[in-house]
Amino acid sequence: MQNEKTANLEHQRHTLAHLLGAAVMELYPDAKLTLGPAVDDGFYYDIKFAGSVGAEELASIENKMRELLPTWTTVTHQELSKDEALEYFKGNEFKAELINEIAERGETITLYTMGSFTDLCRGGHIDDLSTIDIDSFKLDRIAGAYWRGKETNPMLTRIYGLAFETKADLEHYEWQQEEGRKRDHRKLGRELKLFTLSDLVGAGLPLFQPNGMIIRKELEEYLWSLHKRKGYDRVWTPHLAKESLYVTSGHAGHYMDDMFSVHGGTSKEDFYLKPMNCPHHMQIFADNQFSYRDMPVRYFEPATVYRDEKTGQLGGLTRVRSITQDDGHLFCRPEQIGPEFAAIVGIIKEFYTTMGMMDGYWVRLSLRGDDHSKYLGSDEVWQTAEKALTDICEEQNLPYVPAKDEAAFYGPKLDFMFKDAIGREWQLATVQCDFNLPERFDLSYINEQGEKERPVVIHRAISGSLERFMGVMIEHFAGAFPVWLAPVQVAILPVGEKFAAYGEKVKQALDDANIRVTLSTDESLGKRIRQAKTEKIPYQIVIGEKEQTSDTLTVEGRNDLKLENISVQDFIIRITEEIKNRSL
């Protein structure tokens, strides 16, 4: 159902791109339309205007769209020969280029007509145009774009529109965008001194400041504690390997563009930076000859891999070249796929419950398609694995969407989509079967009969990449991290120097209880309170005459929490419990 709704919205957006084209042609008859697709939050059209057109003209174009829409009562289409189509779009060299390409591919050339507007189009519109809510779309912004994205091509004008099912959805989206900008992790990352981007180091290679490192380490340790409990072992692998490792794994064939090559200075030897940990983990397994009694074997390694991306696509923590995966691989017998997937799903649920992200999450179950020849591994192992994954989805009552034909060639998988505090969806956790790598690395364990048997590999990542996940978390919490993640957990603010000694005593007690605490006396109290709020420190303790005399604390927390006359010991018990439980 989720998918059907999505398809309908995409058709609507596509139709609105046509409407935008029609409005432009009404207002600017000399303009040349080029391409106008649907996108994730609406649509756009790239247009060659005769003169210059700016943002101030968007309102009149949008009005024209609203004016035209009621006149669009039907959608019709016709097939044309190449010559007919070229004749129809005479004078528009962009459409001519598209028509020639369609013809070259041997495809049918179709024109779609709505109202009095006809455009070159392969179809994909909604049938009943009257269902489009006139307030569910709006023109958003204008930008320059090269024809087909190529810098040597002519510059066009791109007009973006937003479009959703309903006006409420549109408004929600706009609120989300505005709220997202306020929470932008790049902005908060600077303000809260979480990470640093350095021109000398390079784009997409963030450096973690002490504050950011506290969050990163807490997340990593929490993830490890969840895995340790399920019988995982830590391993460590270097960041380099020779090409031969990737020839064996098969990555050398189709993954090279994303990989960084490495060349020795003295040795002149060639290597690659690892773009994933799997091949290394295969080598750790292969150096043992395990027996069936040792299975499953489970490795965990939060390791940084490196993938190349164009500089222009990099930003903050969410698009980086240094990607620290909470990675792990397990090696099991086919009948162990079920219990092991269940254990991982358990870890995922616990982790995202702690993060407060379980509202509205859903799971995609990617299965193989009908053409079994496209897939590696026996029918038997595929059936076992797909049944195990489906059973887990059912037993654990996961809100799952089976996606036939979406499995990788090497095995079925589960992908988890979670929504952040402002409702934006992120694909984060993943669990995948792999019938390919054990073959390529000729892995085996000894079965009960003393014979070699091939294990199944399971890839799993809970947070995905720690960098991206931290980017998401900074925005999810808007920088106001739960106490266990907060770089500074308590700010002690004596009203003046006179109470600094008592403040120091309280600080020492909190330090001894492993609570992250700061004490400051060097500015006015008002300024220090504001500073603590800017830094989003969960608890502020203002210390004055009353507190010192009664040897108690007055504590202010988030959501107007106020604790008065609380003893230092009671506060420590309270906050320690909160940290231990990783309370939200």
Add this chain to the structure above:
Amino acid sequence: MQNEKTANLEHQRHTLAHLLGAAVMELYPDAKLTLGPAVDDGFYYDIKFAGSVGAEELASIENKMRELLPTWTTVTHQELSKDEALEYFKGNEFKAELINEIAERGETITLYTMGSFTDLCRGGHIDDLSTIDIDSFKLDRIAGAYWRGKETNPMLTRIYGLAFETKADLEHYEWQQEEGRKRDHRKLGRELKLFTLSDLVGAGLPLFQPNGMIIRKELEEYLWSLHKRKGYDRVWTPHLAKESLYVTSGHAGHYMDDMFSVHGGTSKEDFYLKPMNCPHHMQIFADNQFSYRDMPVRYFEPATVYRDEKTGQLGGLTRVRSITQDDGHLFCRPEQIGPEFAAIVGIIKEFYTTMGMMDGYWVRLSLRGDDHSKYLGSDEVWQTAEKALTDICEEQNLPYVPAKDEAAFYGPKLDFMFKDAIGREWQLATVQCDFNLPERFDLSYINEQGEKERPVVIHRAISGSLERFMGVMIEHFAGAFPVWLAPVQVAILPVGEKFAAYGEKVKQALDDANIRVTLSTDESLGKRIRQAKTEKIPYQIVIGEKEQTSDTLTVEGRNDLKLENISVQDFIIRITEEIKNRSL
């Protein structure tokens, strides 16, 4: 004094190389001598024999050496012209090559005569040959070696000798070598499944198996706990940087041969793998504008750096390309050098006391030489720093050797030499002042007057590299790690299946107390006990009728320790205490 003794021994070894040459010429008059220097444990001579000479001939050569030595009563030398020297060594093309080179450099050609043997030599012998103990040296082994190490040159025969001050020293060294072979960390690393070397990954890039990772992680966490207590913060930096970072740091000039270059796939951008963390840490500091109130600023990052070495020089964990330093940098005011060095020396002492390596350790204090123009930084800051370091050595009663002229151009330092369980010396910890990097990165903090001031950087490493340190530790402990480091701390061995349930109960209790424990019932008891001993598991608990009935344990430990009728709880208290204290 240490240095004087070393120089004397080196002269003695050099003299013995001549003696070896003389003995060879007596026995093989057709042989041609080439080069014969002193080395770390003795001497060697590279010789072109007319026929083939093997290990079985070493005894007779050694006998001839002992026969000749008493006849060597004086050492004399003479200067020759190039032509005279060439005439003297006529027929020996190797000596001719050396003579021509000496003449070309404009140096004096000298011949040294002892007994009836004369050799081309620049000198450096002991004056009184009668002090050489006839039993303090021996011929050790024979090997092939290319003339001057070049593969295209003729192959020579290299005869190695061992030589020490006394017979006892020689015997101790031979025992040490033999004991070292038994403890070889490469052999133990395989047996105890600590790490893996993979041809597919590459030489010098060890992968850590779960067992090795436990040790690595315990060491890393211990090191972090020592630093956390002294006010250090964790940071994280990527493994890559652009060349511009190393141009700024100055490494680009003279360090490039040791560095791995990195090239983007899609982006085509160029980077280097970091060969050290300092330049990255400078960027983390520089992204803040600290005030004098924030100083010192202390960063800690156990990070893997990559340095290229020739494949032939790589081996096990002690010569690797992936080097994980327990790295850290601190930024301080000149007057803070003293207290900060003192804190680091405190960490070093605590760490190496825990490791049982404080017997016979010593410290080299590297100071600047007389020509102050060779050094960077003001006279004032050098004087402050050198005084601070000397004061610490005195106050903390360190066995230190001042080494004038040994400081780096950028600052003075302390290097720590520790001896392992069989007396081999390893240079491990280091603390260095750096007046250069703060200049190159234009670092500053704001002083009391609101002006920018330049901080001093202190580099420090406690274990050096975790890989090399683990290699040393494996041999130091001969694989029998103290309980806190042991991958498996307790083996539970029920005498038979009948007692498996009680074994399981004990295991659960130990698991819950975070003790690393295995339980096995699948082989004969004798075999399982032998296995536990091979794996050097510190404690073995054999469970039978008596233990099950009385709900107690019989525990066997190292050094014939036996605990009988001990309750599970009491054993947990005992072992937990041992782990917490990191007892040896």
